[in-house]
Amino acid sequence: MPISAAEEALLDVRALExxxxxIGVLHGVSLQVRAGEVVALLGPNGAGKTTLLRAISGLLPWSAGDVVFDGRSLAGLGPRETARAGLVHVIEGHRVFTQxxxxxxxxxxxxxxxxxxRAQRIDEALSYFPEIAAKRKELGGALSGGQQQMLVVAQGLVRRPRLLMLDEPSAGLAPVLVDRVLxxxxELRRKGxxxxxxxxxxxxxxxxxxRVYALARGRAVLEAATGTPDLADRIEHAYFGHAASHAAP
Known part of the structure; x- marks a missing residue:
């Protein structure tokens, strides 16, 4: 069920611009994520998904609104500070150090x-990816594309995040590797x-x-539990920009 009270949220994005x-991209976006919850953020290309994650993690400044994480505003904080607070952003297209x-x-x-x-945290991160744990001494450049993506996610897990933001982790991967990464x-949800x-x-x-949110033209146009019976139809309407005026919780 959607979050009804802001104090229940680990992450509370409030009318963010x-x-x-x-060039304004986000226009009053609000979004919440509970502790231990997986929330999907969907939308067509150019909807503002990557911009939203960058704004949350401090890579982009805000012109209005607020982001509250674990009861604390992230206003004025950069990516290092947000990561130290427990909010880690795995950036789309991030590459490993190949050498x-x-x-x-x-x-x-x-x-x-x-x-x-450090060693304990590295072992913890590698425990999610046995495929690269066996290659810990090999160069990053010697890994396959899928294994490099696993390494990128593992880099985020070294931070022991309370909230991990993943931007297109399946990009460029074969279907079997998409399933492996996702x-x-x-596993992360089961561990909190x-x-x-x-x-x-x-x-x-x-x-x-x-739960799922959909963005269109920089606005949140849908919020729903993933078990909603008519969800596919609602997402389709949201993608084409028809749901903005009657998005329901």
Whole structure:
């Protein structure tokens, strides 16, 4: 069920407006994610999904609104500060350090983690991906595309996030690897980590999520539980911009 009270949310995005320079992209977007919940964020290309994640994590400034994480406003904070607070953003198209080993890629992701904790955190992150755990001494550039994507997600997990934001983790992957990467989302949920998932593969995203939001033209036009009977029709209307005037909770 949709969140009815803001205090129940781990992440509470409130009427957020942001964009690039004078170009406004987000127009009053509101969104919530509970602790331990998976929320899918859908929408056509250019809807503002990536911009929203960048604004939440501090990569883009806001012109209005607020983002509250664990009861604290993130206004004025950059990506390092938000990551330290427990909100980690795995950026679309992020690439690994190809001339560094898998282990060193993960070591770099935990650069500010106390030294005595780093190895333990790396082992924890690799436990989600046995495929790359066996290659921890190999160079990042020697991994397949799917394995590199696993490494990118593992880099985020080294931070031990309370909320992990994944932007198009399936991009460019074969279907079997998409399922493998998204299976980790289910594991994270079972262990209490919240996930905000941007994904173009609608059916796979919905299969992984508890709730869904859809964006169109920089506005949230749909919010629903993934078990809603008419959800496919509602998403279709939202994608074509017909739901903005009568989006229902």
């Amino acid at each position: 942001s964009g690039y320079g004078k 560094q080993s898998v282990f060193d890629n993960l070591l770099l992701a935990g650069y500010d983690v106390p030294r005595h904790e 299976s980790v989302v289910g 980590t919240a996930v905000l998932l941007v994904e173009q593969l609608v059916e796979k995203a919905l299969a992984s999520a508890d």
